[in-house]
Amino acid sequence: MTTREEQEKIQEKFKERMDEDELLNCMRCGFCLPTCPTYIESGYKESHSPRGRIALMKAVVDGLIEPDEDFERSLDLCLGCRACEPVCPSGVNYGHLLEEARAIVSVNKRYSLPAKVVRNMVFKGLFPHQNRLRNLTGLIGFYQRSGLQTAARGIGIMKLLPDSLSSMEKVLPSVPSMKEMRNRPEHLAPLSKKVHKVGFFSGCLMDTMFLETNNATTKLLQLAGCEIVIPKNQACCGALHGHSGEKEGAKDLAKRNIRAFEDSDVDFIITNAGGCGAFLTDYAHLLKDEPEWNTRAIAFHEKIIDISEILVILGFHEKVKLKLPAQIVTYQDSCHLRNVMKTASAPRALLQAIEGIEYREMKEADRCCGSAGIYNITETEMSMQILDYKMEQAKGTYAKTIVTANPGCLLQMKLGIERAGLSGSMRGVHIADLLLEAVGERAEK
Numbered sequence: 001m002t003t004r005e006e007q008e009k010i011q012e013k014f015k016e017r018m019d020e021d022e023l024l025n026c027m028r029c030g031f032c033l034p035t036c037p038t039y040i041e042s043g044y045k046e047s048h049s050p051r052g053r054i055a056l057m058k059a060v061v062d063g064l065i066e067p068d069e070d071f072e073r074s075l076d077l078c079l080g081c082r083a084c085e086p087v088c089p090s091g092v093n094y095g096h097l098l099e100e101a102r103a104i105v106s107v108n109k110r111y112s113l114p115a116k117v118v119r120n121m122v123f124k125g126l127f128p129h130q131n132r133l134r135n136l137t138g139l140i141g142f143y144q145r146s147g148l149q150t151a152a153r154g155i156g157i158m159k160l161l162p163d164s165l166s167s168m169e170k171v172l173p174s175v176p177s178m179k180e181m182r183n184r185p186e187h188l189a190p191l192s193k194k195v196h197k198v199g200f201f202s203g204c205l206m207d208t209m210f211l212e213t214n215n216a217t218t219k220l221l222q223l224a225g226c227e228i229v230i231p232k233n234q235a236c237c238g239a240l241h242g243h244s245g246e247k248e249g250a251k252d253l254a255k256r257n258i259r260a261f262e263d264s265d266v267d268f269i270i271t272n273a274g275g276c277g278a279f280l281t282d283y284a285h286l287l288k289d290e291p292e293w294n295t296r297a298i299a300f301h302e303k304i305i306d307i308s309e310i311l312v313i314l315g316f317h318e319k320v321k322l323k324l325p326a327q328i329v330t331y332q333d334s335c336h337l338r339n340v341m342k343t344a345s346a347p348r349a350l351l352q353a354i355e356g357i358e359y360r361e362m363k364e365a366d367r368c369c370g371s372a373g374i375y376n377i378t379e380t381e382m383s384m385q386i387l388d389y390k391m392e393q394a395k396g397t398y399a400k401t402i403v404t405a406n407p408g409c410l411l412q413m414k415l416g417i418e419r420a421g422l423s424g425s426m427r428g429v430h431i432a433d434l435l436l437e438a439v440g441e442r443a444e445k
Contacts, residue, residue, distance in 0.1 A: 056074055133208055306346070
């Protein structure tokens with residue numbers, strides 16, 4: 001609970017820092033309402049819509065309301081999916097407003113000691129340090145391989161956890177060994193005629209827990225004729241920090257990544273995680289008040305592209321034969337890949353090029369799955385409500401395979417498959433892994 005003194009500080013900072021022109025750009029037309037999962041799932045509550053949240057921010061700036069618990073709750077419940085932005089006729093940058101509002105609240109409120117310890121541990125002690133994240137992931141790998149996982153499930157320890165967490169434990173990928181996580185390449189040669197020199201943003205969780213997907217991504221790029229540079233001193237993208245109000249931490253990580261790539265002389269910087277890619281493209285806005293860094297961030301941003309987009313540009317799906325056993329496949333959009341990076345057709349074009357599969361579009365494939373970083377942990381009830389609706393749409397396709405383009409979405413869809421009791425007949429897979437599977441033996445050459 002924020003004190004009166006804290007609320008006054010927050011209100012003062014809102015007046016100083018919120019972009020009032022951007023707030024006034026909202027015409028309250030309501031085009032955003034049908035796109036907002038929390039507005040729909042809350043029973044059409046105005047304060048849980050983009051339009052409503054912008055009105056609340058403006059009211060705080062004008063001193064009409066206090067930034068109390070209800071105000072914070074409205075901000076917290078937002079997924080940050082940014083589905084409202086493409087449909088907004090005024091082009092309101094809602095995501096930027098949300099992140100600035102959360103940053104102001106985060107800096108000027110007093111957290112309980114346990115909450116402060118957890119935030120410091122996650123945002124300062126863990127994610128900025130890839131070696132620590134690697135060690136933590138290694139412990140998960142030990143748990144999986146040592147027999148502890150089997151024992152824990154056998155004696156019912158998992159039943160002591162909330163249903164969502166116990167289900168999440170079941171869908172975690174098999175973690176690679178510490179040796180595999182430590183011995184990461186910094187340069188890879190093309191496996192066909194060279195067409196581009198590219199940088200690869202390996203990420204934090206992607207280069208540990210989802211290492212196989214990173215390996216699949218670089219293999220696809222090599223087959224497409226790309227020389228790949230993987231800077232060793234790159235860091236976490238900072239999305240988790242930025243979405244959680246830790247703006248200064250996000251800025252530090254942004255600067256580290258800009259430094260890491262700007263001397264690599266690459267044509268593109270490739271990402272395979274929609275959430276990371278979207279935040280990387282937002283570095284120019286994040287660093288807009290620092291002229292030197294803003295210029296460097298713009299140059300960095302102009303090179304960011306998703307793996308699916310670059311493969312389509314290079315005609316990979318036309319030059320390489322892709323084939324899989326007969327099955328129905330559907331696709332779940334990564335919100336940030338679609339709404340921020342504007343990449344929606346490329347993944348579908350690649351999937352539709354795979355011989356042997358029947359591609360079926362999922363109803364409302366562009367609606368958030370409820371993952372949203374750590375939202376499924378911090379806002380479990382709303383997240384599961386959104387996920388259950390998503391699974392109804394997935395089941396309607398009769399697909400054997402649900403394809404995603406973001407690790408959080410992948411875990412969420414796997415969780416949905418588990419919750420729906422479909423683990424024996426449906427699977428979730430990252431598009432890079434499916435494409436490499438479709439390449440088959442040619443990937444080993």
